[in-house]
Amino acid sequence: MPHSDRLDPRFTALPLDALVDAALARAAALGASHADVRVERVRTGQRLLRDGRLETSSDVTDLGLGVRVVHEGAWGFAAGITLTTDAAAALADQAVAAARVSRVLSDRPVELAPEPVHEGDWVSPFRLNPFDVPEVDRLGRLLELSEVVARGEGVDHVTVTLEMVDESKFYADSAGSRTRQRRVRLFPSIEAVNVADGYSSMRSCNPPSARGWEYLAGNDGWDFDAEAGRLPEWLAENVAAPSVRAGRYDLVVSPTNLWLTIHESVAHATELDRALGFEAAYAGTSFATVDGLGSLRYGSDVMTVTGDRITEHGLASCGWDDEGVEAQTFDIVRDGTLVGYQLNRQMAHDRGLARSNGCAYADSPGHIPLQRMPNVSLQPAADDTSVADLIGQVEHGLFVEGDKSWSIDMQRYNFQFTGQRFFAIENGRLTHQVRDVAYQATTTDFWGSMAAVGGRGTFVLMGALNCGKGQPAQSAPVSHGAPAALFRQVNVLNTEAEGSNL
């Protein structure tokens, strides 16, 4: 999307070319076989209204320069904030010095899969930058939604939050690639609370989105007014709901909940660095080891999962990743079988592959690019199966909407998720909410139990702003699209019983 006129003028006014030229020249003079340089400006804003009063407001801008080299076969990285050519060259010196420390303790030389040279600009699709909206209008919209919810019967408290990000990135490497990109995203959220008899809450199900202010102000991509209007009713129903009986249930899972299960049990599990063991001490490894590529039965025949950096409004979408690799689409699970991993250039080379599929990302100029997930999405059925059709196939089960609590083990086997609301299904029809529900499963059992997926009409692009990985920890935005889907005989826990010690 070549909208160079929508790049941030405060960013493009920086001496970007001169800075990277200085760093790349110094790295070359020191004998680096590869060097890449990122200049980044990332602005993050947060607002929180609690019962209509402003309780948190922040506006943080990060700006700096990171230089990464391969020197005598070892990685070295250094980052700083001084945007002068001397300082940029000095970072190349520091990066080479770090590579020298590293080389002694490295066991094999770093080599990178090749990538064509790219030059260009890319800007995510937004109409109005949320930072350009006057504060009175921004808070006015949040307050308007807060008041709609607060007027609802049984609502004791309302919290409305907004997170906004405006990220500009300049990338250049020693092969000659040079790209400028800007990505804008925002995440509004509304939560209603009832404390009449114990604590109950109900949160809006909307995702963060790579859109502008039009997402919240114009209901472009999500109907926030409708959602705010219904929250009190959903909350009241939750307060009055009976506690679930633990046992096996058929689940129809909405994309508003299923995205997080995809994120944890498929997207993280198919990061090649995890599968190879590089994250073993922190994020963990993966049950989906490379010997299963092409043969591991991940799920049922209706399970096809893709990775991409091109989905419109996708939070991981971009023109090129942080190693200069062009955005692509690739299969991860096809018809239930594991067929692909997320790669960076080093791992692509090590696996004997011709090219990386573009999954490197750094969350700030001060951090090295890690292998990070692209948009990872479950594909819908080719037919027009609706949510009602899926519910109609269930005699006794639960319909799950909205994400809440999530936890999964370090090999991505055993997970436990809760949700915003669970509706009982009896004989193919929704009856009423039940509460205290968690569903718990082993990844391959769960996806193996997927009996049907909904059609395109049930598909929603969900996601998160804050996917964590790496040491030092990094945060990344990512989208996950999913249709609604039907799972048979999943283990459901009663969370009240789990916490009681009788």
Add this chain to the structure above:
Amino acid sequence: MSEITVWIEAALAATVSDDCVVIVNDVSEANLRWALNALTTNGQMHHRTATVIAVVRPAGAGHAGVVSGVVGSAGDLLALVAEADAAALVAPPADDASPLPEPVRDADYLADAVSTSIEVFAPLAQALGRSFADARARGHELFGFAEHRYTTVWLATSAGARRRYVEPMGRFELNAKHADRIGSAWVGRATTDFADVDGDALYAEVSERLSWCETRLELPAGRYETILPPSAVADLMIYAYWTMNGRDAEEGRNVFAGSARGATRVGERLGALPLRLSSGPGAAGLPGSPFVVATASEPGLVSVFDNGAPIEPTHWVDDGVLRRLVYPRSGARASGVPFAFPSQNLVVDAGSSTSLAELIATTKRGLLLTTLWYIREVDAETLLLTGLTRDGVYLVEDGTVVGMVNNFRFNESPVDLLKRATAASVAEPCLCREWNDEFTYTVTPALRIPDFNMSTVSKAY
């Protein structure tokens, strides 16, 4: 004298608001990371950000503009002041408005930033080289991370406060695995300067723990007598500490809510053990800022209006009884309770002098854990948490570790665990696992829980 302090004086002189707070964080950091017996990444980083809080006070209200950015020059800081001044003019009245605290001036306020570099790891890197070679020879794999950081904080207010604090952060994690990655052991240390991190000794310790994994046993889900070691206790109690929001408790929104609306559980006995839970500057000798540094308000917990206020060591739980909850100064006034700040350190102490080894030795049959992982809240009302055991669940029989057991998913509330704990060991410095990215310094005991809820088996290792 640091030129930063000159920039700050110019910034305070430039504000057009009624009050102004300037915070500068100068961060110097280095890290090493290794996997599969080899170094994978490393780096060093220098970063400097400032936060300007401009406050306008028409008719006694407080409207705050809060803006943060990277500062490389006096001009960058002046630009932030102008942005914060402008933001304050359009901000609604802040719910947490307070007068700025009484000013304090630190004797070392004018001193320079403190920095670290990759060289801080030089002795450790040599030890790692020896450990990698030894692990390779044994067919084992080593993974881990070492990070060192100094954050020099200058905080100045238009009321006259001139404060400086150097916040250290050092952590070391070493994970050893058998070649099949089923046997796995972990050790971690918090440090301020790495002088006390003995790489060879820690490798010996983790190797001993890995040797306990040579006998492998399988156990089903269920309730087990369980010894939670200090690291696991720290991860669970940090979560309970983060939840000690006084206003939320008054409103019935967390586990510390009393049975009547507006009441809290302060004064209630949480457990039979004479447990103390405390934090603050100097708690058990742990690093901790002696004054409030808040770059953004967090509802009911911290307020930008409290910047520079002195922090007293706080006993949240004393002799097993809940004594205090967290309140910013505004919330404390509204509720008629003392101001209480959630410092970034935590001491849990039951006054026991029993060693962890003695706890193990007096266990007839039970599980000894190493660390907990992926801890998430399931239910706010009871503070039910779920998570996994990680890198070493050991079966103890007749006082001896007899082998490793599969991992489990647990569902437990840390507040309920305080009620059910039957024994504690001596409190000792430890590094928590799940939260050590942001919470480095803890002193905790091991706890014996007679009936820990291992809800399901995890096939993960």
